Amino acid sequence: MTAVSRDFNVQESTIDYGPLGNDLGYVLRRAQLWVFQDFIRTMTPLDLRPAQYSVLVIIHHNPGLSQIALASALGIERARLVRLLDQLEERKLVERRPAASDRRSHAMHLTPQGERALAGALDLVATHRLACLEEFGGPNNYETLVRLLARFGAPQ
Amino acid sequence: MTAVSRDFNVQESTIDYGPLGNDLGYVLRRAQLWVFQDFIRTMTPLDLRPAQYSVLVIIHHNPGLSQIALASALGIERARLVRLLDQLEERKLVERRPAASDRRSHAMHLTPQGERALAGALDLVATHRLACLEEFGGPNNYETLVRLLARFGAPQ
């Protein structure tokens, strides 16, 4: 292993990854894909994708939030959120209520069914977390990663 | 800050992120988005996206590779790679040559123009890396992250 070119443990092939082995964006992307695939697999019984889960979490913890505030909190476009909420509302997991003070705005809430789905999701997330702990080399490594990445979790 | 709910430094709003603050998949995803956006911004003069850059790197370091081997090395579908290579071949950066031993297969190579583009990309990647070092809290944090994530960079 050199300073530029990190060796991976590849048994079947002898691919030279060059600078990619030390490229944070590259390894970050592939790690993230692994985590999301495990998340989706684990969440199959509830048919919840990561983005949908994060919407349920934020609404649960911040009931009455507007769509703009929700989109901003999650770092997604408000246009993208509309589709996400349409799907979740069709499934009766979330509810758009008219906002008291501003008739343009919606106050987002989980339905009782949405609360139950979230509770079930949290159980499965615990299972998923165990898989991640294993895959990332134990709780210490997991916590180190979360600590080093936490600043990206919320805007500003 | 509790064990469950990490506080972010949010000035303008008071969003409760609940378990997302400690969710590796969530912070991994948002960190990865930041890095890719900075990569794309930095690479604007060359109009190279992360996936395109990674294809150039692997071909440069493993000339003659088949499409199957290339897709496998990068962890993408071979069907997806076809489109990627079509675009890069249209721009005369890569070349599909007939493979000597197997007439179904292509041997991938960079053109001289592709080699020059990659050299320019490596310069810009150095700039991008400096931005990442800053954003992730210095070289120590950067190296720790790469080390903890490196196992995902290559299959198996």
Next chain:
DNA sequence: TATTGTTATACTCTATAACTATA
């Protein structure tokens, strides 16, 4: 029969722009 590359389809996600109804 199996594999390489290709085409096609469907869905998710990102990024914009423009529209409506309210403010």
Next chain:
DNA sequence: TATAGTTATAGAGTATAACAATA
């Protein structure tokens, strides 16, 4: 005039399936 939500479009990326040529 600005903002909240919506609609529409284009492109990237993921996941499949099926096909032709070749092994």
